Amino acid sequence: MNETVIINYRLPEELAVIKGIACLHCGQDWLRSYRVKGKGNTFLLCAECESVWLPGQDLTQDTDDYLSEFLGDPPTGSQWDMIERVDDNK
Numbered sequence: 001m002n003e004t005v006i007i008n009y010r011l012p013e014e015l016a017v018i019k020g021i022a023c024l025h026c027g028q029d030w031l032r033s034y035r036v037k038g039k040g041n042t043f044l045l046c047a048e049c050e051s052v053w054l055p056g057q058d059l060t061q062d063t064d065d066y067l068s069e070f071l072g073d074p075p076t077g078s079q080w081d082m083i084e085r086v087d088d089n090k
């Protein structure tokens, strides 16, 4: 039993970034920490499909949150100007 199985386990978002959690929704990218500019709250985002996982949300479960909804439906194309990457390498 050398396998490390991460299942039914709520990973802190920092740990999720370190371990490299693939997006459960599309499987095409890693989840990374972002925050809304000017605000402190971070969330995990898949840059590929724009799925959002909020802190404390189970990363082994698919999410219903999308970036545009999360930001309150801003005009198309402006979502990425409203958020910024949180440096994972500190």
Ligand SMILES: [Zn+2]
Pocket (backbone or CB within 6 Å): 023, 024, 025, 026, 027, 028, 029, 046, 047, 048, 049, 050, 051
């Ligand atoms: Zn995705």
